[in-house]
Amino acid sequence: MSSRAVMTVIGKDRIGIVAEVATMLAEHKVSIVNISQQLMDDYFTMIILLNAELCTLPRMQFCEFLSVEGEKRGLHIRVQDEELFNAMHRI
Structure with a gap:
């Protein structure tokens, strides 16, 4: 994986989503910029x-x-390399 990526998370609102996602990232030594x-x-x-x-x-x-x-948590999570994300969203 390149060093920077963009992650999107979508789901029904409930308490603890940010904590759950941050924990999943930390378990794999991925930091939030x-x-x-x-x-x-x-x-x-x-x-x-x-x-x-x-x-x-x-x-x-x-x-x-x-x-x-x-998916287990009712969330749609997607990760894209930052360069790809930027290229796709350029006008």
């Missing part, structure tokens, strides 16, 4: 800029881990 969160009616949305330089898993395994663990 910046975080933005917002409520849209009953839905929680979050965008996190990650530093994955010390990540304990290869990129595909880490993304699969987050997807599976997110």
Whole structure:
């Protein structure tokens, strides 16, 4: 995994989402560089800029881990390399 990535999290709002996601990241030595969160009616949305330089898993395994663990928690979690994310959102 490249050192920086953008992670999006979407799910029904409930207590503890930020803590759960932060714990999953910390378990794999991925740090949060910046975080933005917002409520849209009953839905929680979050965008996190990650530093994955010390990540304990290869990129595909880490993304699969987050997807599976997110699904268990009723969350849709997606991770993209920062460069790819920026290229996709350029006008």
